[in-house]
Amino acid sequence: MTLLENPKIRAATVSIIAAVGLAVTKLFIALASGSMAILASAIDSLLDILMSGVNFVAIRHAEQPADECHPFGHGKFETLATLFQSLVITASGSLILFESVRRLLAGPVLQKLDQGIGILAISAAVSFFVARYLKKVGKQTDSSALEADSLHFSMDIYTNTALLVGLLLVRWFDIPWLDPALSILVGLYILYEASQLIRHSMGDVLDRELPAELQQQIKTLIEEQQHGFGSYHGLRTRRAGSRKIMDFHLEVCKHMSVQDAHDIADRLEKKIERAILGADVTIHIEPCAQQNCPGVDQCDQVKSRFKTEG
Numbered sequence: 001m002t003l004l005e006n007p008k009i010r011a012a013t014v015s016i017i018a019a020v021g022l023a024v025t026k027l028f029i030a031l032a033s034g035s036m037a038i039l040a041s042a043i044d045s046l047l048d049i050l051m052s053g054v055n056f057v058a059i060r061h062a063e064q065p066a067d068e069c070h071p072f073g074h075g076k077f078e079t080l081a082t083l084f085q086s087l088v089i090t091a092s093g094s095l096i097l098f099e100s101v102r103r104l105l106a107g108p109v110l111q112k113l114d115q116g117i118g119i120l121a122i123s124a125a126v127s128f129f130v131a132r133y134l135k136k137v138g139k140q141t142d143s144s145a146l147e148a149d150s151l152h153f154s155m156d157i158y159t160n161t162a163l164l165v166g167l168l169l170v171r172w173f174d175i176p177w178l179d180p181a182l183s184i185l186v187g188l189y190i191l192y193e194a195s196q197l198i199r200h201s202m203g204d205v206l207d208r209e210l211p212a213e214l215q216q217q218i219k220t221l222i223e224e225q226q227h228g229f230g231s232y233h234g235l236r237t238r239r240a241g242s243r244k245i246m247d248f249h250l251e252v253c254k255h256m257s258v259q260d261a262h263d264i265a266d267r268l269e270k271k272i273e274r275a276i277l278g279a280d281v282t283i284h285i286e287p288c289a290q291q292n293c294p295g296v297d298q299c300d301q302v303k304s305r306f307k308t309e310g
Contacts (some may be wrong), residue, residue, distance in 0.1 A: 008146060011137040012056040015149050018130045019049040022123050022156075029119045038116045038167075040096045040183045041123065041160055044190070047092050051085045051152055076240045079204040082148045086197035089152070093190030100183035117171070120164040127156035142242040142277050148197055155193055159186045203239075210237040210244055214276070218246060221272050234284075246272075247282040254287035261285045 023045035030039035131153035138146035166182040169175065209215065215237060222232055235248040250268070252261045265283040273279045 007137050008141050008143050009056070009060065011134055011146055012149070015130060015134060015153070016049065016053060016056060018126055018153075019045055019051075022126060023049055025119055026123065029115050032115065038120065038163070040100070040186050041120065041156070041163055043092055043096060044156060044159065044186075045123070047088060047152070050088060051149060054081050054084055057081075076204070078143060078242060079201055079240065082197060083201035083205065085148050085152070086194045086201060089190055089194040089197065093187045093194060096183055096190065097187035100180040100187060104177060104180040104184070114171075117164060117167050120160045120167065124157055124160040124164065127153045127160060131157060142244075148200075151193065151197070155190065159189065162186070207238040210239060210246070214244070217276065218272060221275055222248070222268065225268055225271065231288075243278045243280050244276060245280045245282075247284065249284045249286050251286050251288045 023042060026038055026042035026045050030042045131150050134146050134150035134153060137143070138150055163182055163186065166178050170178050210218075215235070218235065218237070231251050233249050233251075235246065237244065237246040239245070250265060252264060262285070265285055269281040269283060272281050
C-alpha cells in the first residue's frame with residue numbers, strides 16, 4: 001500500500017492542502033483590509049497548516065508496526081500530536097484575545113470589507129466539507145489526531161460564519177468596534193476547545209481506561225463465549241492513539257491441556273479484535289478454583305461446544 005492509499009495519510013494530506021490555500025488568502029485580505037476578525041481567522045488557518053503537518057508526521061509514525069523498542073506499537077504518536085495541537089491552539093487563542101483587546105482600546109480602522117466578507121464565506125464552505133471528510137475518516141480509522149483536526153476545521157465553520165455576520169453588520173451599520181469585539185469571542189471559543197483537547201489527550205497519556213460503553217461491549221463479547229471457560233476477572237483497558245489495549249484473566253478447567261486452553265483464549269482474542277477496531281487483546285489463563293471439578297471429560301465437552309459455536 002502506497003502512502004496515499006492509506007485513508008489516514010490521504011485525509012491528512014487533504015487537510016494540509018486546504019489549510020495552506022485558506023491561510024494564504026485570508027492573510028492577504030487581512031493585511032489589505034486591516035480587519036482583526038479576518039486576521040484572527042488567518043492565524044487560525046496558519047495553525048491548521050501546522051496542525052495538519054503534525055498530524056501527517058504523527059500518523060505516519062503511528063501506523064508503523066511494533067518493534068523491539070516499541071512492543072506496544074507507535075499509537076501514542078497520535079496522542080502526542082493531539083496534545084501538541086491543543087497547546088498551540090491555546091497559544092493562538094491567547095494571542096487573538098490580546099490583539100483584539102488592544103485594537104478595541106485603540107480604535108480599529110477598516111477598509112476593503114467586501115473582499116473580507118467574500119473570503120470568510122468561501123472559507124466557511126471549504127471548512128465544512130474538509131471537516132466532514134476528516135471526521136468520517138477519523139471515525140472509520142478511530143484516529144484521535146484526525147478527529148482533533150476535524151474539530152479544528154469545525155471551529156473554522158462557526159468562527160468564519162460568526163465573523164462574516166459581524167463584518168456584514170460593520171459594513172451596513174458602521175460599527176467598527178464590533179470587529180475586534182467579535183474576535184475576542186473567537187479567542188475565548190478557541191481557548192475552550194483547546195481545553196477539551198487537552199483533557200482528552202492527557203487521558204490517553206495517563207492511560208485512562210476506555211469509555212464505559214466500550215468496556216461493556218468487551219464484557220458482552222467475553223460473556224457470549226463463556227460456555228468455553230469458567231469466569232474472567234481483572235479487565236484492564238487503555239488507549240494508545242487508535243489502538244485499544246486490553247487484558248484480563250480467564251479461568252479454564254484445570255484438567256485442560258495447555259493447547260486446549262490456548263485455543264479457547266486465541267478464539268476469544270480474535271473475536272474481540274474482529275468486533276472492535278484497533279483492539280489489542282492479551283489474555284492470562286488461570287486454572288479454575290472449583291473444589292469439585294467436573295473432570296476432564298466435561299472439559300472436553302465444553303471445549304467441543306466452544307469450537308462449534310465460536
